[in-house]
Amino acid sequence: MDITRRQGLMALTALAAPAGLASPAFAQGAAASRAETLRQVTGNAVNTLDPTMPGSTREAFGISMNVYDRLVAFGRKQVDGNWVFDHTVIRGELAERFEVAADGLKITLHLRGNAKWHDGTPVTAEDVKWSLDRAVSAKSLAGPQFTTGSLSKPEQFRIAGPGVIEVLLDKPDRLALSNLAVPYAIMINSKLAKQNATAEDPWAQTWLQNNTAASGAYKVETYRPGVQVTLTRNEDWKNGVDGVLPFFKRVILQTVPEAATRANLIERGDADLSIDLQASDITTLESRAKVKVASIPQTNGFTHISFNTQVAPFDNVKVRQAIAAALPYDSMFKAALFGRGRPLFGGSFSGQPATADFPQPLPLKQDVERAKALLAEAGLANGFSTPFAFSAGQAATAEPLAALVQEALAKIGVKVEIQKMPDAQFNTLVAEKKINFYTDAGTAWLPATYYFFYLYFTRDQRWNFASWNNPRIVELSNAARFETDQAAYDAACREMIGILAEQVPLLMLWQPNMDAVMGPAIQNFTYQFYRQVDFRDLKRA
Amino acid sequence: MRKLQAIGRRIGGRLLSSVPAILGVVVLTFLLMRVLPGDPAVFFASGPSAGQQEIEDLRKAMGLDQPIPVQLVRYLQDIATGNLGRSMTTGQAVLTDMQQRLPASLELTFSALFLALACALPLGILAALRPGSAVDHVVRFLCTLGVCMPTFVSGLLLIYAFYYLLGWAPDPTGRIDIFASTPPEITGFLLFDFAVTGDWDGFRAAFSQLILPACTMALFVLAPLARMTRASMLAVLGSDFIRTARSIGLAPWRVILVYALRNALLPVLTIAGIVFSTMLGANVLVEKVFSWPGVASYALDALLASDYAPVQGFVLLMATIFVLVNLLVDILYGLADPRIAAE
Numbered sequence: 001m002d003i004t005r006r007q008g009l010m011a012l013t014a015l016a017a018p019a020g021l022a023s024p025a026f027a028q029g030a031a032a033s034r035a036e037t038l039r040q041v042t043g044n045a046v047n048t049l050d051p052t053m054p055g056s057t058r059e060a061f062g063i064s065m066n067v068y069d070r071l072v073a074f075g076r077k078q079v080d081g082n083w084v085f086d087h088t089v090i091r092g093e094l095a096e097r098f099e100v101a102a103d104g105l106k107i108t109l110h111l112r113g114n115a116k117w118h119d120g121t122p123v124t125a126e127d128v129k130w131s132l133d134r135a136v137s138a139k140s141l142a143g144p145q146f147t148t149g150s151l152s153k154p155e156q157f158r159i160a161g162p163g164v165i166e167v168l169l170d171k172p173d174r175l176a177l178s179n180l181a182v183p184y185a186i187m188i189n190s191k192l193a194k195q196n197a198t199a200e201d202p203w204a205q206t207w208l209q210n211n212t213a214a215s216g217a218y219k220v221e222t223y224r225p226g227v228q229v230t231l232t233r234n235e236d237w238k239n240g241v242d243g244v245l246p247f248f249k250r251v252i253l254q255t256v257p258e259a260a261t262r263a264n265l266i267e268r269g270d271a272d273l274s275i276d277l278q279a280s281d282i283t284t285l286e287s288r289a290k291v292k293v294a295s296i297p298q299t300n301g302f303t304h305i306s307f308n309t310q311v312a313p314f315d316n317v318k319v320r321q322a323i324a325a326a327l328p329y330d331s332m333f334k335a336a337l338f339g340r341g342r343p344l345f346g347g348s349f350s351g352q353p354a355t356a357d358f359p360q361p362l363p364l365k366q367d368v369e370r371a372k373a374l375l376a377e378a379g380l381a382n383g384f385s386t387p388f389a390f391s392a393g394q395a396a397t398a399e400p401l402a403a404l405v406q407e408a409l410a411k412i413g414v415k416v417e418i419q420k421m422p423d424a425q426f427n428t429l430v431a432e433k434k435i436n437f438y439t440d441a442g443t444a445w446l447p448a449t450y451y452f453f454y455l456y457f458t459r460d461q462r463w464n465f466a467s468w469n470n471p472r473i474v475e476l477s478n479a480a481r482f483e484t485d486q487a488a489y490d491a492a493c494r495e496m497i498g499i500l501a502e503q504v505p506l507l508m509l510w511q512p513n514m515d516a517v518m519g520p521a522i523q524n525f526t527y528q529f530y531r532q533v534d535f536r537d538l539k540r541a
Numbered sequence: 542m543r544k545l546q547a548i549g550r551r552i553g554g555r556l557l558s559s560v561p562a563i564l565g566v567v568v569l570t571f572l573l574m575r576v577l578p579g580d581p582a583v584f585f586a587s588g589p590s591a592g593q594q595e596i597e598d599l600r601k602a603m604g605l606d607q608p609i610p611v612q613l614v615r616y617l618q619d620i621a622t623g624n625l626g627r628s629m630t631t632g633q634a635v636l637t638d639m640q641q642r643l644p645a646s647l648e649l650t651f652s653a654l655f656l657a658l659a660c661a662l663p664l665g666i667l668a669a670l671r672p673g674s675a676v677d678h679v680v681r682f683l684c685t686l687g688v689c690m691p692t693f694v695s696g697l698l699l700i701y702a703f704y705y706l707l708g709w710a711p712d713p714t715g716r717i718d719i720f721a722s723t724p725p726e727i728t729g730f731l732l733f734d735f736a737v738t739g740d741w742d743g744f745r746a747a748f749s750q751l752i753l754p755a756c757t758m759a760l761f762v763l764a765p766l767a768r769m770t771r772a773s774m775l776a777v778l779g780s781d782f783i784r785t786a787r788s789i790g791l792a793p794w795r796v797i798l799v800y801a802l803r804n805a806l807l808p809v810l811t812i813a814g815i816v817f818s819t820m821l822g823a824n825v826l827v828e829k830v831f832s833w834p835g836v837a838s839y840a841l842d843a844l845l846a847s848d849y850a851p852v853q854g855f856v857l858l859m860a861t862i863f864v865l866v867n868l869l870v871d872i873l874y875g876l877a878d879p880r881i882a883a884e
Binding site for chain 2: 037139224228252264267428432
């Protein structure tokens, strides 16, 4: 049987068709506005425009910071050539200025006279009061956050005249004012929101998930959940530093799940910025030098190894100290992070530290002989066996870490079985306190020392990773919260850090860097406490 | 007329008999999701200051505080009224999400299947005409290569070559150039929508975005289609009626394409139906690599977050599509082989 020429040609044409179809790059749309457009690519997605909704992602916080104004905002400072937020400097945002009473029980905020909502109507004290009432009254994530600043009742917010709002406190809470700057503290156009509220939903929570009633630097142009958000600059915005408008007229935040694709996009110049690339890609990108990498330690976060201090054998402080002395911190730091971060081990103090800053390096060092001795003192000279868990989402860093933990603990007779779990399962088990030895990470929006201790080391709640219950820490953190004397506050903080270093309910390992990878012309990137991009500061040179 | 009636009765019968299967799938998925470790309320109440109270509230809002039988009855009632629940991962109603994302997946799958068939049929025929020859070996090699390479590897390779190195392909993210204006929303099938509105620039843009992911998927399903074509062509070419056709001097292309191929097509159709359903659900890797906003990546994200409603909705959708595709294949059988339709 023969194939005729014609048959052969037909088959070949069919074969060649797909190859011929790959037309040259489609360059339309890269028009004049490309230079004024910022395109950020991320592996995650925005799932709500109202950041206070349960389940809202970090990207949703980032978008809301650019779309909504808060009454006040944190300043920023330069550290090692990079901009980092500064929670000790608070400036007005929607409020032009504010005064805190000498006794710390009253904060008076004066709104900007010329501030307008996106629909052009003026911002009034009634709107602000409604927004603050919503934060403490509606069932959302804002309520529990606000209580950390002693803000819990609508009666605490009072209209004291046109454009003047008073916040009243029972006790001089150190973080009351700071809480007005967090992503949850959005200021909402109450007239617009009320039009879309219903009897079952008086705070318009359903409507605000997909719509905005804001006054911020950017307006939402398109919102496709899980795919992309496009923002356009609000030309009437005057609430920034010196009333300056942001540089970029348009911002696109696009979800690109594959990290390698994100890296390609930035290197080719098609995307401008990404803050969630893989550590291994970043080293390669840096060596090819086509992009700029800003590596900034996440100063308000920490990666840790936690013990369940309520369960044997980890309820014995000697066992915890033994494990703390057995781990090879330097190797773990290099294997997990390629050294891209700030170590929180290897501190040199004993007793109490010199400063009240937190997190700071604690005196954790590898000393295998001491580990063995401590384990013997605890009556476990023959060792024991334990699982060690981490979540699949953190596998890139946790997997090498777990392998080193396993190897190091084998040397003192502790057998470790590594458990990698899906994120949802891991989170559930951690919340239910059913994992006794694991690694995880935490971040505090407001990096005040007492706040770290209050959030992560006290009370029977989810974020008390080690289920630690130390009466002295509870007493000190509660006192420090309302302490107005700086010296007394510092003393309390240093004592708490000393107790933590001695009791090791969890081992603070390091603060991973945020690696912001951007086109060479992008400038002014700031590391923000909510770990997202503030588009308002960015520029293209 | 009688024939049409017969077809109608067949369709009706098939649809009716698939109801228990779909119901079974729905109940099974429902139970499976609840057996899986991982509490969605804990996962979603994971804000920096969310405590036990918030978790309880969320559980109540999601109806998870009720016993499982009650939840199941409520869920079935909801489905009956066309309410698939709300996704926590996107914050939208599952039905809305599906409506937006299904066309993207379907467009990609159809294009990939078309591409795969367009390559696999000629390749399979060529291989069958000369079994054991160099052509046959080349086809076998191509098929092996396509099926061995996981789609995310071939996808990343294509991106690396055509986008990163050569710069021929547009940036491999989504269905349309990100800086261009938004596409018209008629059916959600972008190629169709652009063609209808006569926006040929847009059509070209959507087309060039589609080509790489479609090739990636086509490569993966090339093997079953080409191998099946080859095997079935080999069997048919050896049969008596082909020998007769040849002996009476019909043109060789007529013998092969009209007489042999039509008879060899039945098993290929079956495989194509299965391949299509599999592709739609299993193209999650391609969707992830190319940031394609389809249903499969949507379901995966939801599954990782223990988000019940979207996963259940996705399985229901897939079951329905599977039933429909099988039905379609049955009808096409009738066209390819009138004996079956008469039964």
